[in-house]
Amino acid sequence: MLELTVFLSGALVLILELVASRILAPYVGTSLYVWTSLIGVILGSLSLGYWLGGRLADRSPQPRVLALTLIGAAAAVSLIPIAQGPLLSALATSEGDPRWNSLGAAMLFALPAVLLGVVSPFAARLRMTSVSSSGSTVGKLYAISTLGSIAGAFAAGFWLIPNVGSTRLVYLIGLCLLGCSALNAPLQLNRARLGVLAIWGASVCYFVASPPAWAAGQLLLDRDTAYQRLLVFDLPVPNRQPVRVLAMGFSEYHSAMFLDRPQELALDYTRFFSMVRYLRPSLRRILCVGGGALSFPRYLLATFPEAFVDVVELDPGVSQVAQEYFHFTPDPRLSLHHEDGRVFLNRVGPRYDAVFLDVFWGRTIPQQLATVESARRIAARLAPDGVLLVNFVSGIDGPGGAFFQHEYATLKRIFPHVLVFPVFYPGDATRVQNLVLVAAARPEALTLTAPELRPFLAHLWTSPIPAAFELTDDFAPVEHMAARQLAVGR
Template identity: 25%
Template sequence: MIIRSLVFGMLASAVVALTASHAADNRTLLESKESLYNNIYVYEEPPSYVSMTFGHNQRIYTESIYNTRDDKDLPVAYTRYMTATLMYAKNVHSILEIGFGGGRTAWYLHRFLPNVSITSVELDPAVLQLAKKYFGIKDEPNFQVVNRDGRLFLQESKDKYDIILIDAYRGPFVPFHLLTKQFYQIVKNHLADGGVVAQNVEPSTMLFDSAVKTINSVFPQLDFFRAEGNIVTIAYDGAERKPEDLAANAQERDRTYGLRYSLSDMLNERRRINLADGSVIDANAKVLTDDFAPVEALKSIQRHNRKLP
């Protein structure tokens, strides 16, 4: 993938991978739980952090980090760039998040936009239980968490959203049914006028080029944000949002919402890529559809989740 060397430099994993040697650090295991979908570990990390990790044996993947001394902190850099969608959306009345994890991104948005309806969908009920227990998540007006598969939730919903955030992972992989052309069409059908979608896509696998081409097959406009090695993709329909318009929107919404992480500063990391010339994204990369599942990725997931004695 030429994108790594020509555009964004050397990329790290979209989720933080830790080796087994990390277990020798000064973290304290607060609770572990084996669910139908994940092996989940919650750690206390000095001086003031709680982390949720998924994984088994040799690799642990950090899903969420909570600063217990600062409810408005987003310690994981890419989660800040998911909020860059606020400068793109025509209106900000409703937000949907698919993939709750520890819930910090959704809760950050709720803290600064308390009058905006925020719905987060999480497949794993054990993740929801631990998020409410350790990550400062509460039941409040305009903040709803639903235990459901994100795609099924959208298929069954009649609602439309100004912003849709997709941040569902199992270890290093986005679940495949959340990476297909059919899924993005469902997402598009649930965007309000002038709405946008953001997704954090694993940049270091062979699926990245296909994922980008697949998103672009439904949404003609793509912007990329580099966030300490991760790539957040923002996609939308219609004409390109011009830099001067985004800058004006960013300034106005920074002022209106009093955001901890400035949209104007994030705009400096915006990148536009011409997919048509084939020099950045592999021209031979396939558009992912529901009936095309790369066996290599599925085998990797199987190896990752296999429980060894």
């Protein structure tokens, strides 16, 4: 039973680490900072647990003590769903450095990890019978713990998180820890187990009775997929039906739809994307890298009745949500490709009259889609007079403009003609906002004479843009730059 306890504790700590990333995602994202904080906190907590476990085992090497430690870990895990709302909401709305916010959020999982770290050294002391065999005993148990961690990582990533969900999985971890305690002291500590079971039940009732509110809206869906956590909610709008929005694991909206006008574009930057109908009124083949709830591809199908649209969306779960909650129905003129956008672009394929790059996630963009090499692949898939339209979130100048300046220099390396349209504050270079970039290899592809373009031309940026280095596959610190502009934006 001791070996099984070690194996399960190793598995549960990895499952907890992976599920932690989904719990944190709606509040602080899943950036490099978040993963760095999670890994650092879990490893640091395990190290402290190893040290405490060794000292505790020397003082009181009894299975009852190990069982009590596991009961404590079960209690700590069961309290996470109650504590996460107040703690993570406060961090999400704070004006602190994203790195420190990520570290503070990861601390939510420190105590369970410390207690789980106690298990292996304590079990080694219990199993040890002689000094001559101590090395093999310790090595065997730590190998079993590591095998458990490997099994837990694969089980969580390949099956548990996409099928069970984040919060339910936390509760399942708590029950498993109570079961592990019973393996080591089956006839003892029953009062303690009943007490933790009461905490567990109260936590479940709290979570069921208090579903998370999101941005003062009505939460309709909270679902984990193989790639991310998806949230769908309706936001109230005065004197009309609400707007339905999709958030992909972060506190900003990735797709939106008016419930009373589902065919209309609801997000401001997508209305700037609609400039393409005046730049290229006869589009026949279109590529959208980043599909979201498929609101804009649906607009393209309605606007260009003879066009064929390819949509590259990494997560099949997002496309499923588009059908379930955003009135999307399959269309023979629309082809969905569920894969990474850069992988799709790297292949030889048809040329497009227009490419839309809309892959911002929170405040950053996948590194592999922000580089010179990626722009070169897009150019290879564009028709000679084709246009590229990009949604970007940044300032233009000042402390919050560095991210954009690097991306602008990157696009200019491949596309000689790049126009910039600040969506919300056309006269303010320092405000972090949506920027729509329109790029082409030929100047005639960007003819701006249509009268319908006048409202957009009022947003055209005409001032000089500071020089910056280009982003490459080898060096593109997009998350670092996004974090700096986020601090400025606050």
